[in-house]
Amino acid sequence: MPRGRPPLRIGAHGKITRTSIGNGTWLARCRFRDDDGVVRIVERQTPAGKDDRYGKLAEDALLEAIEDRRTPTNSEIDGTTRVSALCRIHLQRLEEDGRSSVTLDTYRFAVGKLEKKIGALRVEEADGGRIDKAIRAMRQDHGATMARQAKTVLRGALQLAVLAGAMDRNPVADVSRIESKARPKGAAAVTADQLVNLLVDIRQSDAKYDDGRTLAEYCRDADLADPIVMFVGTGLRRSELMALRWEDIDEREKLARIHAKVVRVKGIGLVRVEDTKTDAGARLLPLPQFVMSMLAARSLDPRPSNDGVIFPSTTGTLRDPSNFGKQWRKVREHFGLPDTSSHSFRKSLATLIDDASLSARVGADHLGHAHVSMTQDRYFGRGRQHPEVAAMLDRTLVQK
Template sequence: MAGRPSLRIGQHGKITRKYLGGGIWLAQCRFRDTDGVTRRVQRLGPSDEHDKYGKLAADALIESLADRRPPSGVDSIGLDTLVMTLVDQHIERLAEDGRSARTLDTYRYTATKLAKFMAGVKVGEASAARLDAALRSMRSTHGAVMARQSRTLLRGALQLAVLNNVLGANPVRDVQAIKSKEQPKGAQALTADQLRDLLTKLRASEACRQRDLTDPITLLIATGLRRSELLALQWTDFDAGAGTISVTGKVIREKAKGLVRVDETKTAAGRRVIPLPAFAIATLTERRSLPYLGQQSVIFPSTNGTLRDPDNFAGQWRRIRDELGVPDISSHSFRKTVATLIDDAGLSARIGADHLGHAKVSMTQDRYMSRGRVHNQVADLLDEAVKGNSGPL
């Protein structure tokens, strides 16, 4: 004889009611918890002589069972669930996992744009073809970067449907990756001669001095820091005796909060101590002696003594670089320059990754160390191999 069919997780069996006297009923049932174990759950109803069939006890039991069900179970996600609802759930899960506030704000903004193309699409309607069409519309309207962010959001959102056994596979995996119509140029690295020339122009520029660009750009040249890391530097991070600067945080803009300094870096590898060249030590030592700038908690504050906005800082540099004769040099160019100089000196990619705060050495090699240069050493090496001990051919 077959036994009772197994309950699904989050499902309850038949509710039974037992009268205990005095207007009090006891409601009971079997319930399969999230750990897969089936347990007997019971609740007493309030004393009520008018409750002839134990409805109050049954209502109390059903209410208690709702609290035992997982928040994202099959009852909350189905084929009729809107895809954008899952996008919102995915972003909230990222927040629970500790994703940075800046990233979450970016994803929420992207989601508002994606909703124009996906607002009424349900999970059961989210075919690869329909998702591909929406992402291509995103690229046409808002650019390739936002389209790629949308693809990431949709993949995470529909994975929730897979996890809840609503979909057998994630349809986003069959959607072609979003590519830019134009190949990105990337930041341009400077040669050692160009760096020396730029430093001379920086120190001679009255406009740079008035906008307080000379010292922070000098530190970017000397360290290859990210803008957010540079503007988060505090005087307590500077050790003049050891000739080092410690990277302990970053400046970000949070929605509804404005600019904040957070004691975290982009990756775990971002928290690091950087040795400074002599010209950077001299710059910081002189800056700390100035009556206003040396009295602030951060090394490079705004004119009001508050945190300086990384985006505004980048805009100031873009407006002044034409005057200095370096129109194509972005603030990120200095970061790439440091990586390239490390490579030119024959230092390992691991040293470059540690200095720049990259979590993966491959990032330093693939994105930051310049490619396509002429390596005369290779020709010299082949000459030596062919020549051997017999002299030139």
């Protein structure tokens, strides 16, 4: 029985063909097996403005493109290695180290944009000035956040060249700080009084929504009320809330075990992963009685779920955290909370913890922050009046 075509090795290409497409221009193409094991067709034309009599220039361009697609091993990294190839190696290492698929997708997207700025740059050409220019161009075209992501990947990628002896120091150290053009707005905080009103209105409001239903009917039909109660009472992240299963609730001890999240993986869809954003994210949360009452009522008429989660989609699959955010944005202005997000409830809980004179460590443990400073700097409310300071000064400084 005749054998088929032998498989290409990863990083190898098949026979190159040249085809004249007229006016001295040629098309060179071949099969190439990428790092992911997939065989793809790669092709290149004669460079513009060149007279390519036999197609040699087109083939040279194709071979250069193939070389760019190959990911070198550590021993092959030298001054001629493309920076884009180093970025691929670095991302592969992050994947091997268990970095989350969401983070990797974010980095890959940023690298895709970055390659348009420095895709052909070689290690020996990657000085601080060129890297800084590329990062500043990223900020100009795609914003400060993506520029920071690109800078982070470049730092790790070029460190591989340092370790291989291809450069003396990492040029990313010379790149200027990336400043945002506008101050980050962050999630709007919600006051205790607003939370009290929301917990009532989300179930009882007879105010009309845009389609003629009452707000309470909309929230019931979209299954918003129960998740909002859970947000207010726990300060969970959206991804954590959508991953919470009935088996994670300890009714006797009134605890919720937080140990998973729902994320969207490129090419796969929504998945529930046994992981949290930080190590501190895996935690046991005490549940207030109003949350326990909500869960008890919901358990009497649970939504069908393929994964056993408490808050599934209407079809019983995992619920998309982003879709939940869109549903809340449609109705939040009707509740007098036009700028709030699900993250606002998380921030509000932190502020309530602060107001109750509980420590920042308590807040960090409850919210699952890896660093107490994050809770203090980003979550505890700021810019409020503190009359107790004036009272203290009166007691201390005014002579009797």
